[in-house]
Amino acid sequence: xxxxxxxxxxxxxxxxxxxxxxxxxxxxxxxxxxxxxxxxxxxxxxxxxxxxxxxxxxxxxxxxxxxxxxxxxxxxxxxxxxxxxxxxxxxxxxxxxxxxxxxxxxxxxxxxxxxxxxxxxxxxxxxxxxxxxxxxxxxxxxxxxxxxxxxxxxxxxxxxxxxxxxxxxxxxxxxxxxxxxxxxxxxxxxxxxxxxxxxxxxxxxxxxxxxxxxxxxxxxxxxxxxxxxxxxxxxxxxxxxxxxxxxxxxxxxxxxxxxxxxxxxxxxxxxxxxxxxxxxxxxxxxxxxxxxxxxxxxxxxxxxxx
Numbered sequence: 001x002x003x004x005x006x007x008x009x010x011x012x013x014x015x016x017x018x019x020x021x022x023x024x025x026x027x028x029x030x031x032x033x034x035x036x037x038x039x040x041x042x043x044x045x046x047x048x049x050x051x052x053x054x055x056x057x058x059x060x061x062x063x064x065x066x067x068x069x070x071x072x073x074x075x076x077x078x079x080x081x082x083x084x085x086x087x088x089x090x091x092x093x094x095x096x097x098x099x100x101x102x103x104x105x106x107x108x109x110x111x112x113x114x115x116x117x118x119x120x121x122x123x124x125x126x127x128x129x130x131x132x133x134x135x136x137x138x139x140x141x142x143x144x145x146x147x148x149x150x151x152x153x154x155x156x157x158x159x160x161x162x163x164x165x166x167x168x169x170x171x172x173x174x175x176x177x178x179x180x181x182x183x184x185x186x187x188x189x190x191x192x193x194x195x196x197x198x199x200x201x202x203x204x205x206x207x208x209x210x211x212x213x214x215x216x217x218x219x220x221x222x223x224x225x226x227x228x229x230x231x232x233x234x235x236x237x238x239x240x241x242x243x244x245x246x247x248x249x250x251x252x253x254x255x256x257x258x259x260x261x262x263x264x265x266x267x268x269x270x271x272x273x274x275x276x277x278x279x280x281x282x283x284x285x286x287x288x289x290x291x292x293x294x295x296x297x298x299x300x301x302x303x304x305x306x
Contacts, residue, residue, distance in 0.1 A: 139160065
């Protein structure tokens, strides 16, 4: 039989002897995490960069894109393909609405709310609600402004619904399409440009318009100062969502191009709000005179004598 000493692990004895000879020696345990060299991930330590790692192509974002591709693998001509764009629950929609109304400084809206499951349900119904809210509020505002005038005859303007629908839906689809094409073009020239998908950009723009729904209702107040204060307040909230979302996508580009891109995004967003206020609420309305009923007077017949 083997002796008892032969059954001992010689490696452990050697390690114990080395530690006894040099107590200050550094040991590595398999349970301890391996320290990442600073020179390899210095970019991840910079402030403001951690929130955009998934957008720059890390492993987590690759997994997310892979799962998204598996979920939307149906052919585009089938109903199942478009059904995935509306596969959201009420809690997700409400959470994204709250994120667009109360933006968190330094947080990316796409990463926090959209990237896991972009949808068209929220943007579609937000735009539809905004269309009818602006049209109805514009008619009510016109009615309250001219209320009490004897020469005014109220006529509802149903054409405002079609005008509002054309304006809002064109903005919610054409501007994201142009921005998506621009980011794709710049990505071919600058490697660090983040490429959002077209659906993600539509999502961001759709949810950013929610703040204008209560604002349009408050625009009924016939005070121009109150209306313009509401416009500025709404622009600050919704504009900050767009800036915090798209600035990380272009900040590594040329400085002038990055600032011009963000400035154009804010300018178009402001033109939508100011244009809706000026056209639907502050536009001069023509008074329709009340119908004049001719008085029934006695008619006199005059005969000429030849």
